[in-house]
Amino acid sequence: MPTIELIESYVDEMVAIRHDIHEHPEVGFEEVRTSQIVADKLTSWGIEVHRNIGKTGVVGVIHGAKGPGRTIGLRADMDALPMDELTNLPYASKNPGVFHGCGHDGHTTMLLGAARYLQETRDFTGSVVLIFQPAEEGRGGARAMIADKLFERFPCDEIYGLHNAPWDEVDHVTVKPGPAMAGCDFFDIRIQGRGSHGAMPHHSRDPVIIATSIVQSLQSVVSRNVEATQSAVLSVTQIHAGSAYNVVPDSAHLAGTMRFFDPAVGELMRSRMRTICAGAAASFEVSIDVDIRNMFDPLVNDAERSKNLIEAARDIVGEKAYVKEEVTMASEDFADMLQIVPGAYCMVGHGGNIPVHNPGFILDDAILPVGASVLARIAERRLAA
Numbered sequence: 162m163p164t165i166e167l168i169e170s171y172v173d174e175m176v177a178i179r180h181d182i183h184e185h186p187e188v189g190f191e192e193v194r195t196s197q198i199v200a201d202k203l204t205s206w207g208i209e210v211h212r213n214i215g216k217t218g219v220v221g222v223i224h225g226a227k228g229p230g231r232t233i234g235l236r237a238d239m240d241a242l243p244m245d246e247l248t249n250l251p252y253a254s255k256n257p258g259v260f261h262g263c264g265h266d267g268h269t270t271m272l273l274g275a276a277r278y279l280q281e282t283r284d285f286t287g288s289v290v291l292i293f294q295p296a297e298e299g300r301g302g303a304r305a306m307i308a309d310k311l312f313e314r315f316p317c318d319e320i321y322g323l324h325n326a327p328w329d330e331v332d333h334v335t336v337k338p339g340p341a342m343a344g345c346d347f348f349d350i351r352i353q354g355r356g357s358h359g360a361m362p363h364h365s366r367d368p369v370i371i372a373t374s375i376v377q378s379l380q381s382v383v384s385r386n387v388e389a390t391q392s393a394v395l396s397v398t399q400i401h402a403g404s405a406y407n408v409v410p411d412s413a414h415l416a417g418t419m420r421f422f423d424p425a426v427g428e429l430m431r432s433r434m435r436t437i438c439a440g441a442a443a444s445f446e447v448s449i450d451v452d453i454r455n456m457f458d459p460l461v462n463d464a465e466r467s468k469n470l471i472e473a474a475r476d477i478v479g480e481k482a483y484v485k486e487e488v489t490m491a492s493e494d495f496a497d498m499l500q501i502v503p504g505a506y507c508m509v510g511h512g513g514n515i516p517v518h519n520p521g522f523i524l525d526d527a528i529l530p531v532g533a534s535v536l537a538r539i540a541e542r543r544l545a546a
Contacts, residue, residue, distance in 0.1 A: 164477060164530040165537060168278050175529045178202070179270040180252040183524075186241030186259045186266070189296025190305075192217045195239045195269065199293045202273055206280045208291070211314075215306030220315055221291035223279050225544060230287025233540045234320035234502060236495060237272035238265045238297035247520040263517045264325040264524045267532070269293060271323070274533030275540070285544035290315045292498075299347065299456050303494040312501055319466055320504035321539050322495045323532055325524060327517065329510030332531055334474035334482040336507045338467035342460035343392070343420035344427055345492035350375065350438055351450045356411035366447045368413035369402050375415065375441050375449075376400070382433045387426055394420040394490050395430060420490045422459050460496035463503040470505040473539035477531060509535065 178198070187195055196212065199219045203210045209222040217239075246253050246260035254260050261267075276291050292311070296302030329335060352372055357365035376397050387393045395417070402413035419434075421427040431453050442449040467484065474482035495506050509532050511525035 165278060165534040167281065168274050168530050168533050168537065171274050171277060172530050175270050175274050175533070176526050178273060179266050179524075179526065179529065182266040182269060183261045184252045184255055186254050186256055186261045188243050188259055189240040189298055189300035189302055190216045192239045192295050196293065196295070199239070199269065199273065203276060203291070206277050208276060208280050214311060215295055215302055215309045217295040218302065218306045218309070219293040220311070221276055222315065223276065223283065223289045223291070225285035225287055226283035227286040230544055231318040232288045232290055232316060233543050234290045234292055234315070234317035234504070235272055235275060235536050235540060236292040236294055236320060236322040236498065237268040238294050238302065239269050240265055240296050240298055240300070240302065242298055242518065244518075245520055248523055250523065260520065261524075262519065262522045263298065264522070265297065267325055267524045267529060268323065270529055271532035272536060274529060275536035278533070278537045279540060285541050287544045289540045289544070290317055297494050301456065301494070303497040307497060307501065317502045319543060320498055320502040321466070321470060321536065322504075322506045323509055323535060324493065324506070325517075325528055325532070326508040326510045327513045327515065327522070329508055330481075331510055331512050331527070332478045332481050333510035334471070334478055334507050334535060335485040336462060336467045336470050336505055337485050337488060338462050338464045340422050340459055341462050341488055341506065342493050342496065343394070343422055343488070343490045344424065344455070344459040344496070345457040346419040346427060346431065346453055346455050348417055348419065348434065348454070349452045350415040352413045352415075353448045354411055354413070354445070355447070357409045359407035359409055362409050365409040366445060367409050368411065368447070369409070371441055371445045371447060372400060372402060372413040372415055375438060378437045378441070379434065382430055382437070386429060386433055391426050392422055392488065392490065393426050393430065420492060422488070424459070427455070457492040457494050458496040458500055460493050460506060461499060462505040463499070466503055466505040469543060470507055470539055473542045474507065474535050476538050477534045507535070
């Protein structure tokens with residue numbers, strides 16, 4: 162069957178919940194309204210609720226009706242992106258500059274659907290820990306919950322999560338065992354030069370020229386330092402300098418991201434970036450500050466748990482659930498939880514051809530009972546008597 166029948170009966174309410182969250186998006190660590198909705202729904206269904214874990218995180222606990230046993234964690238992220246929405250949906254964001262452009266409103270709703278089903282049936286041994294995580298989009302929400310003793314307070318034997326995938330076919334559920342998603346660093350490079358009149362650049366230490374030189378040099382970090390059999394990306398995504406046509410500015414700011422699977426490659430890239438910037442500072446006689454911050458570990462799916470997740474998904478979508486071999490350079494901070502608790506992370510395909518993180522992205526509501534059913538079924542399977 163495509164979905165669990167009882168979960169299918171929740172669809173209207175699930176859609177209403179998602180549209181409400183979508184209409185009132187909140188960025189990382191500001192998910193006050195969203196976490197309130199989550200806590201209220203869990204409480205209304207009789208689920209034990211714990212709030213303010215990792216600032217705005219929420220945890221629910223469901224105990225099975227068949228006695229003590231192991232504990233399975235199920236995780237969803239709650240935060241939106243700091244970007245405008247251009248979908249023209251009737252439930253479009255009412256918060257300017259904030260948009261659920263990655264579908265986390267859907268992930269939250271799917272886990273709520275799974276939670277309601279598991280609480281109503283409780284047809285398992287042991288317990289299920291429902292983890293509603295804040296701040297996945299580069300603000301360290303997983304690490305904040307872990308630092309707040311998430312797994313000491315709620316020990317889990319295994320943990321599972323999912324992400325919507327508009328790039329996959331509808332209802333396809335895929336898992337990449339082993340390394341699946343890249344680790345991620347963000348960086349800022351601040352150049353302090355010397356400004357001048359635009360007609361007299363010889364009086365300056367032009368930070369624009371220095372910035373462009375650094376950008377060009379950084380393109381050699383991967384192509385001439387990282388072994389060709391390794392996967393790595395270094396992208397400068399921001400350049401900020403100047404405010405007038407006739408003024409050479411006195412400073413410039415570069416920012417961007419690095420992605421890698423091997424931590425040693427990540428360290429190599431950091432070292433080369435610092436060396437290049439130090440050389441530019443000496444060559445151009447300016448000061449350059451380099452700030453590199455590790456944001457995500459590489460996401461590594463446990464091989465056995467990946468197999469378990471595929472088997473559970475096949476109960477829902479049949480042969481549309483399968484192992485895939487391709488890795489992605491995108492990152493996901495569920496990786497930090499997988500560093501502590503073995504588990505797996507899957508992708509669930511849905512209708513639409515506009516990618517996530519695009520102002521026109523639209524999540525297909527038909528994915529809600531599918532994702533909820535997959536989450537519920539993996540918990541039931543792993544906690545079978």
